[in-house]
Amino acid sequence: xxxxxxxxxxxxxxxxTSVIAKWLEVERGLEVVTFTADLGQGEExxxxxxxxxxxxxxxxxIFIEDLREEFVxxxxxxxxxxxxxxxxxYLLGTSIARPLISKRxxxxxxxxxxxxIAHGATGKGNDQVRFELSAYALDPDITVIxxxxxxxxxxxxxxxxxxxxxxxAVPKDKRGESPFSTDANLLHTSSEGKVLEDPxxxxxxxxxxxxxxxxxxxxxxxYIEIGFETGDGVSLDGERMSPxxxxxxxxxxxxxxxxxxxxxxxxxxxxxxxxxxYETPGGEIYARAHRGIEQIxxxxxAAHLKDELMPRYAELVYNGLWFSPxxxxxxxxxxxxxxxxxxxxxxxxxxxxxxxxxxxxxxxLYSEAHVTFEDDAxxxxxxxxxxxxxxxxxxxxLLAKRDR
Numbered sequence: 001x002x003x004x005x006x007x008x009x010x011x012x013x014x015x016x017t018s019v020i021a022k023w024l025e026v027e028r029g030l031e032v033v034t035f036t037a038d039l040g041q042g043e044e045x046x047x048x049x050x051x052x053x054x055x056x057x058x059x060x061x062i063f064i065e066d067l068r069e070e071f072v073x074x075x076x077x078x079x080x081x082x083x084x085x086x087x088x089x090y091l092l093g094t095s096i097a098r099p100l101i102s103k104r105x106x107x108x109x110x111x112x113x114x115x116x117i118a119h120g121a122t123g124k125g126n127d128q129v130r131f132e133l134s135a136y137a138l139d140p141d142i143t144v145i146x147x148x149x150x151x152x153x154x155x156x157x158x159x160x161x162x163x164x165x166x167x168x169a170v171p172k173d174k175r176g177e178s179p180f181s182t183d184a185n186l187l188h189t190s191s192e193g194k195v196l197e198d199p200x201x202x203x204x205x206x207x208x209x210x211x212x213x214x215x216x217x218x219x220x221x222x223y224i225e226i227g228f229e230t231g232d233g234v235s236l237d238g239e240r241m242s243p244x245x246x247x248x249x250x251x252x253x254x255x256x257x258x259x260x261x262x263x264x265x266x267x268x269x270x271x272x273x274x275x276x277x278y279e280t281p282g283g284e285i286y287a288r289a290h291r292g293i294e295q296i297x298x299x300x301x302a303a304h305l306k307d308e309l310m311p312r313y314a315e316l317v318y319n320g321l322w323f324s325p326x327x328x329x330x331x332x333x334x335x336x337x338x339x340x341x342x343x344x345x346x347x348x349x350x351x352x353x354x355x356x357x358x359x360x361x362x363x364x365l366y367s368e369a370h371v372t373f374e375d376d377a378x379x380x381x382x383x384x385x386x387x388x389x390x391x392x393x394x395x396x397x398l399l400a401k402r403d404r
């Protein structure tokens with residue numbers, strides 16, 4: 001550690017990471033480079049530049065980047081091809097953002113000659129694991145500094161006192177105990193802690209920031225159409241859009257109709273259970289639409305195998321193993337399955353629900369001639385079913401004869 005001279009910090013511009021930036025300088029004697037990523041968190045990130053400057057960081061060491069398109073195109077959409085939901089519910093909004101941030105931290109470290117990277121994740125959560133596993137996968141020799149695991153600023157009061165001692169501005173809303181903490185990007189907003197820590201208590205409505213209450217949503221349903229090409233969304237109501245633009249548009253529709261709220265008690269990778277509230281309005285609509293187009297374009301064997309692989313894939317993303325060979329192996333199989341997943345899905349948005357009500361594709365495997373209750377003109381010979389059933393029943397009949 002004594003050889004470390006310069007560090008790249010994942011910097012939000014908030015109080016915690018501002019304290020970390022100064023702490024790295026004062027307590028460690030390090031030259032600090034800040035990196036702030038715009039992942040569509042819905043707030044102005046340019047003020048982070050002025051805050052970094054105020055702490056004496058030169059402009060050449062302040063990095064602020066718009067990564068929204070890369071985030072959705074190279075991380076969210078590949079994950080959505082897998083229909084990934086951790087523990088059956090969570091659309092992995094926080095998890096999927098960490099690999100991209102780590103990637104840029106490592107790249108900026110190389111660009112600026114830094115010896116280490118640093119983050120503001122605590123020692124209790126999953127994010128420390130995600131940041132660091134990703135960083136080590138990309139640069140096995142990188143040094144990672146995690147101040148929350150090292151310093152003695154173990155309370156909000158101590159943190160504020162340290163900030164004031166070192167002339168770091170403390171916003172008024174940070175002086176009291178925060179009722180909950182949030183994380184946001186273009187895919188979702190998550191909230192946890194304080195008012196959410198008792199899993200028996202209903203989430204207060206003021207916690208929700210990304211969706212209108214479903215009970216207050218329009219009384220008239222809204223129909224939309226999402227177009228897909230080889231497993232990825234490309235259009236909304238016939239208008240072609242980039243990945244980030246499409247997700248942003250779906251977010252607004254989801255907000256309006258109260259779609260994408262999730263109250264979840266999950267199993268963290270570090271071993272404890274935690275209760276969180278997630279809002280993924282556009283992601284929920286998109287995920288349902290993607291499954292809708294797969295229903296008519298994927299063969300049964302491929303579809304069922306994907307469903308078997310999905311929990312493993314989701315767990316890898318949740319645990320921070322995006323850059324692992326096993327995730328990449330699963331991704332290769334999933335991407336192969338998406339070659340014919342193209343077409344259009346129609347959805348009905350109403351009072352917190354996104355319902356698939358129509359799907360069509362030039363690559364559809366759905367055959368009305370085979371499933372019709374009317375005359376199928378010889379498309380399917382029902383007599384064939386007798387032999388099919390008897391062959392499948394053979395082992396069951398042998399078992400029954402032996403055991404009776």
